Amino acid sequence: MEMWTNQSNKAALQAWVKETGIQLVQVNGQRKYGGPPPGWTGNAPPPPGSEVFIGKIPQDIYEDKLIPLFKSVGVLYEFRLMMTFSGLNRGFAYAKYTNRRSAQRAIATLNNFEIQVGYLIQVCRSTDKCELCIDGLAPSVQQCQLLPMLQELTTGVLDISLHPSPFRKQRQLAQVKYISHQAAAMAKKALVEGSLCLCGDQVEVDWLKPNTKQELQNSPVQAFPKIFPSGPDRKTLSQGLCGPEDCCMPPGVGTVLDYLNMQCEERQLGTPVFLTKCIQKNPEGWLRFWYQVVIPKYPSPFSGFIWLKPSHSGLEDHEMAKNAVALQLLKALGCPVV
Structure with missing residues (x-):
């Protein structure tokens, strides 16, 4: 009104x-x-x-x-x-x-x-600025998480790279390029007004300033292929970014989800509540899930997107998604994961 x-x-x-x-x-x-x-x-x-x-x-x-x-x-x-x-x-x-x-x-x-x-x-x-910076991302955040989230929240994402943040210790800064100034301006508005929260971290969104861009060019960058509209490519898959299969839990612990529940109980945070929704399937069989996880005594919810490929583990798709997300949350919470 x-x-x-x-x-x-x-x-x-x-x-x-x-x-x-x-x-x-x-x-x-x-x-x-x-x-x-x-x-x-x-x-x-x-x-x-x-x-x-x-x-x-x-x-x-x-x-x-x-x-x-x-x-x-x-x-x-x-x-x-x-x-x-x-x-x-x-x-x-x-x-x-x-x-x-x-x-x-x-x-x-x-x-x-x-x-x-x-x-x-x-x-x-008026200058045709096309690049944004998203600062304050946790070290555990990877491009396969960030890209689909930005594609869901904004339009016109052209390229993305992650760098160690020059402004905040132990944090990452994402350099995001859009197809036009107008697309970048609308994305900035949507992200700022939406109070973007990724893996429980509140981040800052702003135009990428020339001096910051110059500094990023001299810093290490996590290489990332150009946008994959239909799902992860072979390089992404070979990096094992989208599933918990390679994670080893401590002896006596069942699934990754069981381990997360145990860690939250030990820390008196309460039992995590998961919401998952499969929103896309690509021709190669990969599934894209949206998720939100509320840990009762944690300051903010965790939310985002993740790609998974059904395996022969016997887990249902949504259970597999919960375990994959649980692995990300364990890392974000600083829990020991082998």
């Missing part, structure tokens, strides 16, 4: 939309005009460098003020105002022109423009 703090501004926007017949489409936390605009006859979208970033916008200023202002210096191809669920803008927007010259004119003319008494907006060139 939208909660407008300035009813007169809301009424002005609605009157302007009705008077001009302009169409504003709200999707994924942004309200968009154009892309292309009505009457567009071009065969291709504007070239790179045609978009400007607009910052420091008062939260109760809307398109009825912004679009005419930015149209005054050139023909707009697209205008995107970032919105909150409460009906306020998020303080920034993007204006894409039909050519670079209009974008340069917008920067020269409208940067530090007083849009409201005491409020100067910022207008600068």
Whole structure:
């Protein structure tokens, strides 16, 4: 439910939309005009460098003020105002022109423009950033866990690599590349607002800064093949990332799940409660499971995705998934696993 703090501004926007017949489409936390605009006859979208970033916008200023202002210096191809669920803008927007010259004119003319008494907006060139960094991942997190989770939560993942975090000891940082700036921006919004939690760890999501990227290039990287949309490839399988078969439990302990239950009991954490769901099967027979595990006295739940291939162990698919997840949880909890 939208909660407008300035009813007169809301009424002005609605009157302007009705008077001009302009169409504003709200999707994924942004309200968009154009892309292309009505009457567009071009065969291709504007070239790179045609978009400007607009910052420091008062939260109760809307398109009825912004679009005419930015149209005054050139023909707009697209205008995107970032919105909150409460009906306020998020303080920034993007204006894409039909050519670079209009974008340069917008920067020269409208940067530090007083849009409201005491409020100067910022207008600068929009950079096509396509890479995010996810910092704070546990050392036990592997790409076969992280990739399917990101594919489920976001769209347009192009490449991913894991590095030791330069900012947090004993943690990993994931460098994630998307197919476009817009895909990366939508992914960042989804991950930040979704409070991404992987294997019980709260992580930080931000744009990958040039100095951080340079530092990562000089650090070790866990090699990972390009995206596998239908399941793990042979290299992934040979690394044994997706099953508990190679794990040896202490004498007298049955399955990995039994061992996890025993460890949680010894630590007085309570018995883990598992939720698993098979959501995909690829042509090679691999199964993709979503899971969530709640350990009663652990601060946060564990959730994610895992690939498994049915074996001849006699375990049902869901029991096999629980054992594979239990192995990951044992590592995350720092339990001894051989």
